[in-house]
Every structure is written in structure tokens, then in C-alpha cells.
Amino acid sequence: MKRTDPIATPVKDPELVRLRREQIVAAATKLFSEKGYHGTTTREIARTSGLGTGTLYEYVNSKEDILYLVCDMIHTQVEERLKLVSCEGDRMIDRLPVILSGFFKVMDDLQELVLLIYQETKSLPSEYMVRVLAREEQISEYFANLLHAGIADGSFSVEPEVVSLMAHNIMVLGQMWAFRRWSLQYKYSLQAFTETQTSLLMRELVAPENLRKGDENGN
Amino acid sequence: MKRTDPIATPVKDPELVRLRREQIVAAATKLFSEKGYHGTTTREIARTSGLGTGTLYEYVNSKEDILYLVCDMIHTQVEERLKLVSCEGDRMIDRLPVILSGFFKVMDDLQELVLLIYQETKSLPSEYMVRVLAREEQISEYFANLLHAGIADGSFSVEPEVVSLMAHNIMVLGQMWAFRRWSLQYKYSLQAFTETQTSLLMRELVAPENLRKGDENGN
Amino acid sequence: MKRTDPIATPVKDPELVRLRREQIVAAATKLFSEKGYHGTTTREIARTSGLGTGTLYEYVNSKEDILYLVCDMIHTQVEERLKLVSCEGDRMIDRLPVILSGFFKVMDDLQELVLLIYQETKSLPSEYMVRVLAREEQISEYFANLLHAGIADGSFSVEPEVVSLMAHNIMVLGQMWAFRRWSLQYKYSLQAFTETQTSLLMRELVAPENLRKGDENGN
Amino acid sequence: MKRTDPIATPVKDPELVRLRREQIVAAATKLFSEKGYHGTTTREIARTSGLGTGTLYEYVNSKEDILYLVCDMIHTQVEERLKLVSCEGDRMIDRLPVILSGFFKVMDDLQELVLLIYQETKSLPSEYMVRVLAREEQISEYFANLLHAGIADGSFSVEPEVVSLMAHNIMVLGQMWAFRRWSLQYKYSLQAFTETQTSLLMRELVAPENLRKGDENGN
DNA sequence: AATGAATGAGGATTCATTCAT
DNA sequence: AATGAATGAATCCTCATTCAT
Numbered sequence: 001m002k003r004t005d006p007i008a009t010p011v012k013d014p015e016l017v018r019l020r021r022e023q024i025v026a027a028a029t030k031l032f033s034e035k036g037y038h039g040t041t042t043r044e045i046a047r048t049s050g051l052g053t054g055t056l057y058e059y060v061n062s063k064e065d066i067l068y069l070v071c072d073m074i075h076t077q078v079e080e081r082l083k084l085v086s087c088e089g090d091r092m093i094d095r096l097p098v099i100l101s102g103f104f105k106v107m108d109d110l111q112e113l114v115l116l117i118y119q120e121t122k123s124l125p126s127e128y129m130v131r132v133l134a135r136e137e138q139i140s141e142y143f144a145n146l147l148h149a150g151i152a153d154g155s156f157s158v159e160p161e162v163v164s165l166m167a168h169n170i171m172v173l174g175q176m177w178a179f180r181r182w183s184l185q186y187k188y189s190l191q192a193f194t195e196t197q198t199s200l201l202m203r204e205l206v207a208p209e210n211l212r213k214g215d216e217n218g219n
Numbered sequence: 220m221k222r223t224d225p226i227a228t229p230v231k232d233p234e235l236v237r238l239r240r241e242q243i244v245a246a247a248t249k250l251f252s253e254k255g256y257h258g259t260t261t262r263e264i265a266r267t268s269g270l271g272t273g274t275l276y277e278y279v280n281s282k283e284d285i286l287y288l289v290c291d292m293i294h295t296q297v298e299e300r301l302k303l304v305s306c307e308g309d310r311m312i313d314r315l316p317v318i319l320s321g322f323f324k325v326m327d328d329l330q331e332l333v334l335l336i337y338q339e340t341k342s343l344p345s346e347y348m349v350r351v352l353a354r355e356e357q358i359s360e361y362f363a364n365l366l367h368a369g370i371a372d373g374s375f376s377v378e379p380e381v382v383s384l385m386a387h388n389i390m391v392l393g394q395m396w397a398f399r400r401w402s403l404q405y406k407y408s409l410q411a412f413t414e415t416q417t418s419l420l421m422r423e424l425v426a427p428e429n430l431r432k433g434d435e436n437g438n
Numbered sequence: 439m440k441r442t443d444p445i446a447t448p449v450k451d452p453e454l455v456r457l458r459r460e461q462i463v464a465a466a467t468k469l470f471s472e473k474g475y476h477g478t479t480t481r482e483i484a485r486t487s488g489l490g491t492g493t494l495y496e497y498v499n500s501k502e503d504i505l506y507l508v509c510d511m512i513h514t515q516v517e518e519r520l521k522l523v524s525c526e527g528d529r530m531i532d533r534l535p536v537i538l539s540g541f542f543k544v545m546d547d548l549q550e551l552v553l554l555i556y557q558e559t560k561s562l563p564s565e566y567m568v569r570v571l572a573r574e575e576q577i578s579e580y581f582a583n584l585l586h587a588g589i590a591d592g593s594f595s596v597e598p599e600v601v602s603l604m605a606h607n608i609m610v611l612g613q614m615w616a617f618r619r620w621s622l623q624y625k626y627s628l629q630a631f632t633e634t635q636t637s638l639l640m641r642e643l644v645a646p647e648n649l650r651k652g653d654e655n656g657n
Numbered sequence: 658m659k660r661t662d663p664i665a666t667p668v669k670d671p672e673l674v675r676l677r678r679e680q681i682v683a684a685a686t687k688l689f690s691e692k693g694y695h696g697t698t699t700r701e702i703a704r705t706s707g708l709g710t711g712t713l714y715e716y717v718n719s720k721e722d723i724l725y726l727v728c729d730m731i732h733t734q735v736e737e738r739l740k741l742v743s744c745e746g747d748r749m750i751d752r753l754p755v756i757l758s759g760f761f762k763v764m765d766d767l768q769e770l771v772l773l774i775y776q777e778t779k780s781l782p783s784e785y786m787v788r789v790l791a792r793e794e795q796i797s798e799y800f801a802n803l804l805h806a807g808i809a810d811g812s813f814s815v816e817p818e819v820v821s822l823m824a825h826n827i828m829v830l831g832q833m834w835a836f837r838r839w840s841l842q843y844k845y846s847l848q849a850f851t852e853t854q855t856s857l858l859m860r861e862l863v864a865p866e867n868l869r870k871g872d873e874n875g876n
Numbered sequence: 877a878a879t880g881a882a883t884g885a886g887g888a889t890t891c892a893t894t895c896a897t
Numbered sequence: 898a899a900t901g902a903a904t905g906a907a908t909c910c911t912c913a914t915t916c917a918t
Binding site: 479480492494495499500 | 908909911
């Protein structure tokens with residue numbers, strides 16, 4: 001996995017760079033979430049980071065750099081959270097519902113970040129944009145792999161060409177919990193949302209003969 | 220449907236107002252699509268509209284007004300296009316695939332507009348935001364009604380509580396053709412996308428006893 | 439003479455553009471003379487011009503544009519002043535001293551401007567730089583033409599290859615009255631300077647047989 | 658010659674100060690030549706010097722100090738080079754052409770430095786400015802002395818009042834090879850320039866009776 | 877109704893200099 | 898002596914909006 005050129009900085013101590021950028025990203029995430037990328041000034045980011053206006057620019061070359069770092073951090077968080085979830089189980093037909101449930105939980109916990117990445121990615125310069133989209137794709141592939149595994153172990157009966165699209169669907173249905181919150185929250189609890197979406201997805205995947213009665217409610 | 224307070228204008232002739240706003244919206248839509256809301260200046264909108272900078276403000280009170288008008292126009296277009304589609308058929312089990320196919324076609328034709336509304340809605344002041352989201356919801360309800368009809372006529376076997384969420388899912392899966400274009404276009408044609416999504420949705424909806432053999436695999 | 443692309447402006451009335459730019463150039467000239475190009479802020483230029491900060495940028499696209507306009511104006515002034523001088527006389531041997539005297543007077547009157555152009559030309563972006571240097575060259579050529587005429591009418595006896603360099607010399611010796619003012623002013627009045635330089639130049643130019651006794655003091 | 662207050666430094670070892678300032682001046686000269694005084698940052702100077710940002714300020718109190726040191730070094734170089742030239746000969750009428758030729762060679766070798774001093778002197782604070790101009794004057798005087806000697810030994814026949822001005826002329830005509838390079842280089846080689854200027858100056862200086870036939874035309 | 881010149885608050889970014897280590 | 902991270906005042910420029918004509 002090629003490390004794409006990191007953001008330039010005159011500061012020499014890499015640990016310090018890591019630390020300061022963490023401060024910056026934390027501040028920026030908060031502000032971007034509240035007021036949007038364009039509604040936030042670099043001065044505010046600096047102040048909220050606890051840095052001077054100039055200091056900010058020792059660790060970052062432009063406001064766009066900050067947005068990129070924020071997007072990157074969000075994807076990292078999503079991935080890390082997902083990793084914690086995916087574990088136990090034997091057959092995919094049993095594991096996937098658990099994983100989906102975990103995924104929806106992550107989307108719920110990080111809803112503000114998910115929303116943020118959805119709304120502001122387009123403000124990235126194209127070079128950064130492709131990197132961010134690549135990571136998005138990568139997460140999609142994680143689901144695609146699960147589906148393939150499920151096909152392999154006989155859990156699912158779907159055509160292989162469908163897998164990639166279903167993986168995207170899963171991503172989008174999860175993110176939708178964040179970006180359609182304004183509507184969904186009045187009608188569904190996270191639990192209801194999770195159970196329903198999981199059940200619907202399993203219906204798409206599982207061959208009728210494998211669907212034990214009561215599956216949608218039972219797990 | 221109460222028309223909430225329309226945008227104020229000193230111009231008397233309502234027909235002229237309609238005409239000028241049409242010009243403005245057409246120009247703004249083009250520009251917002253190309254460069255984003257924040258990347259577009261009011262001067263550009265005026266020039267592209269063929270109006271003077273000052274004239275623009277005779278028909279609109281702020282840049283945000285323009286964004287609202289654009290969003291409104293987009294929803295109107297989506298609705299009108301959808302109306303043209305929904306027509307023929309007898310049982311829902313037969314009609315829905317046709318409607319979905321039409322819906323995906325609309326999303327494809329209007330992909331730039333769909334993208335636009337997705338990316339810029341958040342820049343609306345909250346008063347406008349709620350109106351725009353309300354129209355979004357309205358379109359969702361259109362699908363919800365179809366689903367209810369399908370349950371009523373025995374086409375579909377899903378719990379009524381699930382209907383609203385499925386309607387949202389349909390919306391989002393359609394819009395996704397626009398806002399995940401960067402990835403999907405390399406793997407799926409519109410036709411493939413349409414067939415796959417439709418087939419998956421039908422699997423969720425249709426009672427096993429209605430599923431004629433080969434339906435999911437056949438096409 | 440190709441009109442090179444003029445500075446863009448959104449303002450439509452060309453007369454107004456001329457007027458405002460005149461204000462801007464007047465203010466900028468004063469300020470650049472006093473504090474240098476880098477020492478002057480665009481805000482100061484705007485205020486001194488009697489314009490708002492934003493208005494300034496309706497007539498000019500950058501600070502560099504202003505510097506260019508200033509340089510251009512200075513060259514125009516020098517040229518116009520020179521034109522007024524060059525008139526009467528019959529043989530070059532009689533005319534040149536008058537013209538030189540006029541030229542030195544112009545350099546004296548415009549000394550601040552001459553100094554300014556000498557010190558700040560280098561801050562121009564290269565595209566502008568070449569234009570400014572071209573005008574400088576043009577003035578040089580004016581002197582070259584005089585010299586050629588003098589050779590033709592038998593006033594001067596110098597090789598033709600020397601002419602271009604002597605023209606440059608004349609320019610530089612005139613400008614030197616402005617840019618070596620810090621030293622010269624203590625030792626020479628303008629009159630003394632003029633007489634001496636003229637006399638020296640005539641010695642270079644005039645064949646010994648044409649040099650009437652007392653020429654250096656007499657004219 | 659009283660050394661006016663030297664630039665303060667907390668560093669004790671004078672040899673080290675000399676060494677470090679040499680590094681600084683070398684770096685700054687290069688950078689100022691390439692990008693101008695205002696276009697160069699102190700950080701760049703430090704880096705190019707091989708020093709830390711802070712270290713720079715141990716040897717210098719401001720960016721202006723650096724410019725002063727650079728100007729001073731340039732004048733020193735010019736003087737040293739001139740000294741190497743002035744040597745041999747008997748009568749001034751023979752020596753001056755040689756010296757002039759050497760002077761023009763120096764101006765050619767150091768053209769970037771000459772240009773630099775011409776363009777950036779004005780950025781010096783006035784206290785430094787006077788010192789720099791004083792050295793410039795000093796070099797002028799060197800030529801004045803030569804002229805006086807030439808008058809004394811009967812080589813030249815010019816009024817004593819003229820001498821100081823002619824000395825300035827020589828300086829400026831030499832520097833012009835650097836600061837009018839953009840035009841002169843296309844028309845004259847250094848040799849042609851030297852011969853022509855020398856010949857013209859000799860015509861100003863030499864009494865007609867000393868002018869051996871063919872002197873101006875011969876070479 | 878139409879126009880477009882005028883405006884100033886605001887925004888991203890730079891950089892000479894300092895100071896704790 | 899050497900260092901380099903920290904700083905904030907200052908700079909150029911933009912742009913939504915107004916208003917006199």
C-alpha cells in the first residue's frame with residue numbers, strides 16, 4: 001500500500017506533528033460539523049485547537065489540507081470501529097447480521113462524522129478527493145468480501161456480479177442512518193432500524209430454503 | 220397545501236417574476252453544478268442569467284434564496300418525471316418493477332441535479348432546509364403508498380411498520396446512482412443497475428409463494 | 439502599434455475607468471514614491487484614491503496592475519514632456535544642446551517619478567516588465583534618431599555603431615540626475631549639471647573642426 | 658576611517674561571527690539576486706546558510722541588517738577588484754583606458770551584485786542607506802582622483818569643477834552595463850562596450866593637441 | 877423595472893522575530 | 898551557541914448586497 005505524499009511541514013519532530021495535527025483535526029471536526037467547511041474560518045480552527053493563527057500553518061498548508069485530514073481521520077475511525085465488530089461466528093448466515101448490527105451502531109455513534117464526510121468531500125481538491133473516495137471504496141470492499149465468503153460457505157445465494165452493488169447498498173443504507181436522520185429518527189429507533197434493515201438484506205441474500213421461520217425477529 | 224411565504228419581490232407582474240426566476244434558476248443550476256454553491260458568485264449568476272447585478276436582487280433577496288429556488292425546481296422536476304412514469308399495470312407486483320425502472324431512469328437523467336441537491340442542501344438556512352426536506356419526504360411517501368397498495372393487493376408480504384423505511388431505502392438506492400457515480404459507473408450500466416436493484420428489492424417484498432420460479436435468476 | 443491587452447475591468451463606462459484609474463495612479467504614485475511599492479498597502483492606495491477597498495479592485499486586478507499603470511503613466515509623462523521640447527532649430531549641432539537641456543529639465547521636474555520607475559520596475563511580473571522596458575527603449579530611440587540626423591547633416595562625426603550606445607548614455611546621464619541626487623545636488627545646480635553634461639556630450643559628438651572656441655560656456 | 662557601530666551580537670568569538678556572517682551574506686546574496694529582497698524570507702536565508710532560524714538572529718538583528726551586510730560586501734568586492742586593476746602605466750592618458758577597461762570588466766563579472774545593490778539599496782533604513790551611499794561616493798572619488806592626476810600630468814584638459822561629475826558619469830556608465838543589460842546585451846559585446854565607452858570618455862577628456870590622429874577610429 | 881458602480885467586512889495566508897530549551 | 902516551534906499583526910483580495918440613477 002503506497003503511502004501517498006504526506007502533507008509538508010517545516011516542523012521536524014514527527015511526534016509533535018502527529019500531536020498538533022490531532023488537535024487541529026479535533027477542533028476542525030467539531031467546527032465543520034457545527035457550521036460546515038465554508039462556514040468555519042481558519043482562525044476559529046486555530047483558536048479552538050489552542051494554537052496561534054500562524055502555528056496552524058506550520059502543520060498544514062491550507063484549509064483544504066485540514067479538510068483532508070478530517071476526512072482521513074473519519075475513515076480511519078470507521079475502519080477501526082468496524083474491525084472491532086467483525087469477529088466471532090462460524091457461518092456467514094450467522095455472522096453477517098451481527099456485523100451489520102455493529103456497522104449500524106458505528107454509523108450511529110459516528111453519525112456526525114459520517115454526515116460531515118458526506119457533505120464536505122466535494123470541497124476537496126481533486127487530488128485529495130480521489131484518495132478519500134478510494135478509502136470509501138475500500139470499506140465497501142470489506143462488505144463485498146463478507147458476501148463472497150457467505151456465497152462460498154453456502155450461506156447466501158446471489159450471483160457474484162451482484163456482490164459489489166450489494167456492498168455499496170449496505171454502505172449507503174448504513175450512512176443513510178446519518179444523513180436521513182432528520183426523517184428516520186422520528187419513526188425508528190436504532191434498534192428497529194437495525195433489525196429491519198438486517199432482515200431485509202438477509203431476505204435478499206438467503207435462499208428461501210435456508211430461511212428458518214422467524215429469522216427476522218429471532219436474531 | 221399551503222404555499223409557505225413566497226420570496227418577496229418589489230416587482231408587480233407575477234408572470235415577469237416567474238420568467239426572470241426561471242432564468243435565474245437555470246443559470247444558477249448550471250453554475251452550482253459546475254462549481255458548487257460556494258464557488259459561484261452572485262455576479263456570475265446574474266451575468267449567466269442575462270440580468271444585471273442589481274436586477275437579480277429585484278427577484279430574489281439573497282443568494283440563499285436562489286439555492287432554495289434551485290432545490291425547489293429540482294424536486295419539482297423529479298416529481299414531474301416520476302408522474303409520467305407511474306402509469307399502467309394492474310397488480311403491484313407487476314407495476315413496481317416498471318416504476319422502479321422509471322425512477323432509476325429519472326435519477327440517471329437528472330443525476331447532476333440530484334447530486335447538487337445532495338451536496339448543497341446543507342447550505343440552506345434552516346427555514347428553507349425544512350421545506351426542502353419536506354419535499355424529499357413527500358417523494359418518499361409516494362413510494363410508501365405504492366408499497367401499501369402492493370400489500371393491499373396481496374403482491375407484497377411485508378409488515379406495515381417496515382414500509383416507511385423501505386420507501387426511504389428506495390429513494391436512497393436511486394439517488395445513490397447519482398452520488399456514488401464515481402464508483403458505480405465503472406461496474407454497472409444503468410440497465411444492469413436497474414435490474415439488480417429491482418430484483419433485490421422484489422426479493423425483500425414478495426412473499427415466497429408469489430415468487431415464480433426463476434424470477435431472480437431468470438433475467 | 440499593437441495595443442497589448444488592457445487590464446480587465448467589470449466597469450463598462452470607459453470614461454469612468456479612465457477617471458478612476460487616474461485617481462488610483464495619482465494616489466499610488468505618491469505613496470510608492472514615499473514608501474516604496476512593498477511599503478504601501480492596497481488599502482492605503484484605495485483610501486488615498488478616495489475609493490473603497492473593494493472599488494479599487496473594480497478597476498484593477500492586482501497590486502501589480504497598479505504598479506504597471508504607474509510605470510506606464512510615468513513613461514507617458516516623460517514622452518509628452520519631451521515632445522514639447524524637441525522643436526525649433528536648424529542644424530543638429532544647434533538643436534541637440536537645446537533638447538538635452540530640455541531633457542535634463544524633464545528629469546529634474548519628474549525626478550521622483552524617474553526614481554520610482556528605476557527602483558520598482560523589478561517588482562513587475564515579467565509580462566509587464568517587458569512592456570515597460572520596451573517603452574524605455576523607445577525613448578532611447580528618440581535620442582538615437584536625433585544623433586543619426588546629426589550625422590546626416592554633418593553636425594556630428596561618430597560611427598553609426600556608436601549611436602545606440604550614446605543614446606543609452608544620454609538616457610542614463612539624465613536619469614542619473616534623479617537617482618544620484620543624494621550626491622549631485624550638493625555639488626551641482628541643475629544649470630551647472632546641464633551645461634556640463636551637454637558640453638561633454640558635444641565633445642564626444644562634434645568633430646574638432648566644428649568646435650568653435652568657447653562652445654561649452656557659450657550656449 | 659572610524660568603523661561606525663557594528664551590528665550587535667551576543668556571540669563572543671569574533672572569528673566565529675565573521676565566519677557565520679560570511680555564510681549568511683553568501684546565502685542572502687544568492688537569494689536576493691534570484692528573488693529580490695522582499696521575495697526572500699529569513700527562513701530561506703537561514704536554511705541556505707546552513708543555520709537554524711534562531712541562529713540567524715544570533716548574528717544579525719534584522720533582515721535589514723542582512724541587506725546592509727550584503728551591500729557592504731558588494732562594495733568591498735568592487736573595491737578589491739578595482740584595486741587589482743589600477744596598477745601599471747605612466748601618464749594618465751595611457752593608464753585611464755586600461756583602468757576603465759578593468760572597471761567595465763569588474764562590472765561585468767559582478768553584474769548581478771551591481772544590479773542587486775541598485776535595486777535594493779532603497780529598502781535599507783536610512784541609517785544604513787547613508788553608509789552605503791557613502792561607499793558608493795568613495796568609489797566615485799577614486800575616479801575623481803585619477804582625473805585630477807590626469808589633469809596634473811597634462812593628459813587631460815578639463816575644468817576642475819567638471820571632475821566630480823565626470824567621475825560620477827564613469828561610475829554610472831559602468832553600472833549601466835549591469836542595469837541596462839536587458840537592452841545592451843543584444844547590441845554590444847563587453848569588448849565593444851568597453852572600447853566605445855572608453856573612446857567616448859577620452860574624447861571628453863583629452864585636449865585636441867594630445868589626440869593622436871586615428872585614436873578614436875583606430876581600434 | 878433595470879442597472880451596475882460602490883462598498884467594507886471578512887477570509888486565507890505569510891513571515892519577521894522571539895524565547896524556552 | 899544553537900535551535901526551531903510559536904506567534905499575531907499585517908496583507909492582498911473577494912463578494913454579497915445596496916442604492917442612486
